[in-house]
Amino acid sequence: MxxxxxxxxxxxxxxxxxxxxxxxxxxxxxxxxxxxxxxxxxxxxxxxxxxxxxxxxxxxxxxxxxxxxxxxxxxxxxxxxxxxxxxxxxxxxxxxxxxxxxxxxxxxxxxxxxxxxxxxxxxxxxxxxxxxxxxxxxxxxxxxxxxxxxxxxxxxxxxxxxxxxxxxxxxxxxxxxxxxxxxxxxxxxxxxxxxxxxxxDHNFFDLPVTHSKYKNSSLNSKDIDAYKKRIIEAMEVDKLFTNENLSLQSFSETIHIPKHYISEILNIHLATNFQDFINEYRVEEFIKKYSNPENDHYSILGIATSVGFKNKATFNLNFKKFKGISPTEYKQNYLQ
The missing domain is CATH 1.20.1070 (Rhopdopsin 7-helix transmembrane proteins)
Structure with missing residues (x-):
């Protein structure tokens, strides 16, 4: 056998x-x-x-x-x-x-x-x-x-x-x-x-890739570390992801880093893209709020919109993408 x-x-x-x-x-x-x-x-x-x-x-x-x-x-x-x-x-x-x-x-x-x-x-x-x-x-x-x-x-x-x-x-x-x-x-x-x-999912092996448009990048290791730190700080400290209309352009203008450098940092050095990057932070923030008893009077959709999701469908899709289960299943398995 x-x-x-x-x-x-x-x-x-x-x-x-x-x-x-x-x-x-x-x-x-x-x-x-x-x-x-x-x-x-x-x-x-x-x-x-x-x-x-x-x-x-x-x-x-x-x-x-x-x-x-x-x-x-x-x-x-x-x-x-x-x-x-x-x-x-x-x-x-x-x-x-x-x-x-x-x-x-x-x-x-x-x-x-x-x-x-x-x-x-x-x-x-x-x-x-x-x-x-x-x-x-x-x-x-x-x-x-x-x-x-x-x-x-x-x-x-x-x-x-x-x-x-x-x-x-x-x-x-x-x-x-x-x-x-x-x-x-x-x-x-x-x-x-x-x-x-x-x-x-044919994207399973789509690990960090080398895009041809970044081959001649002018970023050095010092710039990469500084930009990466600022991008992550904008999520974890400033929580810019809570803005449901956040775009690459507005994000670039807020943190004063050119768009193409943000894309390069995310794609090459953080193994993600802009939309997945902010949505994963939104999912994690949702879980923090959803786990807090002080927010029990809010609905799932209410908390989801407060962390930056525009609608229930987008929220459910991204929650399952990053956690592998639905929000309801997550509550039953981890928050009871």
């Missing part, structure tokens, strides 16, 4: 990779390469585990073990919103993967020793640390909730597995084979989810 899941997941993974490469020019280079490498390493892991190898019986593709895809996931999330040029120093993050490969090569030639086992589980511990930081990075990234979901799923799946492997070593049990099979199954499910979302 597991083999069936593996085969279907491989087909779906190749389909997703094909889409990414076909639209390569749309994406930020770092996002494209880290995500592509991550998906590819996950595919190799699905087919290459020694006890579940699809092609060679009892042969382990250890060079693409989970240490590699955990590192790629960590780097993808760490540099998701970066506008700076990366250098070769990121190679240091791959040291745990290199150590793991050397350990596996050693074990193919020599008898496994206690200290080799210690080194191997030390690598698992580093992976756990990478995963914890990945959670922190993911929480800070401003992208739609439904895009974050598969990354949360992957992080928690591997985090639990690696933690159990460390415990397995400490108590000297023998559950590693079972854990690897479970993880392969979970990653296969991840590809099913990704494909389902992609078929439902």
């Amino acid at each position: 597991l083999q069936t899941f593996q085969i279907i997941a491989v087909i779906q993974g190749l389909f997703l990779l094909l889409y990414l490469f076909k639209n390569k020019n749309k994406y930020q280079p770092y996002n494209f390469w880290f995500l592509s490498a991550l998906l590819l390493s996950l595919l190799f892991y699905i087919v290459g585990d020694d006890n579940n190898n699809l092609f060679l019986y009892h042969y382990d593709f250890f060079f693409v073990d989970k240490t590699l895809f955990v590192t790629l996931l960590f780097l993808f999330l760490k540099y998701f919103e970066t506008s700076k040029k990366l250098n070769y120093s990121i190679a240091w993050y791959f040291i745990p993967t290199l150590i793991y490969i050397l350990i596996e090569l050693y074990e193919t030639q020599f008898i496994e020793s206690f200290w080799i086992e210690v080194a191997e589980h030390a690598v698992y511990l580093v992976c756990v640390i990478y995963l914890i930081f990945s959670l922190i990075f993911l929480k800070k990234i401003k992208i739609a909730k439904f895009i974050k979901t598969p990354f949360y799923f992957l992080i928690f799946s591997v985090l639990i597995t690696d933690s159990l492997l460390i415990v397995d070593f400490l108590i000297e049990s023998d559950i590693i084979v079972t854990l690897n099979s479970i993880l392969i199954f979970e990653i296969s499910i991840l590809f099913y989810y990704l494909t389902y979302i992609f078929v439902s």
Whole structure:
């Protein structure tokens, strides 16, 4: 049964990779390469585990073990919103993967020793640390909730597995084979989810993109940081989003930043567009007010219009877009 899941997941993974490469020019280079490498390493892991190898019986593709895809996931999330040029120093993050490969090569030639086992589980511990930081990075990234979901799923799946492997070593049990099979199954499910979302919404992989009109941008890193800070401040402090007639033009005039720079900051450095940017703040402000007992005498529509939504239809559409459920369902699930 597991083999069936593996085969279907491989087909779906190749389909997703094909889409990414076909639209390569749309994406930020770092996002494209880290995500592509991550998906590819996950595919190799699905087919290459020694006890579940699809092609060679009892042969382990250890060079693409989970240490590699955990590192790629960590780097993808760490540099998701970066506008700076990366250098070769990121190679240091791959040291745990290199150590793991050397350990596996050693074990193919020599008898496994206690200290080799210690080194191997030390690598698992580093992976756990990478995963914890990945959670922190993911929480800070401003992208739609439904895009974050598969990354949360992957992080928690591997985090639990690696933690159990460390415990397995400490108590000297023998559950590693079972854990690897479970993880392969979970990653296969991840590809099913990704494909389902992609078929439902072709914009799923529309992460921060490199628009051709910004290639010759005159903004330097200092300008980017200053403009980004002012744009966010205009939302979180000045709450300009509460103006239902707020437009890019009026926003530009209010905060004294040219329109094209605002668009560039939002599209490239905050992974969003102007309308989604202000509507997400409106949804969050609605939840704050809706959760406050002092506002119980207001209707849902009354609170929605007070935070900047023009009508009920627009409000419902955006609430479900950013929260995944309707306002009524949100109240039943979280505010009772």
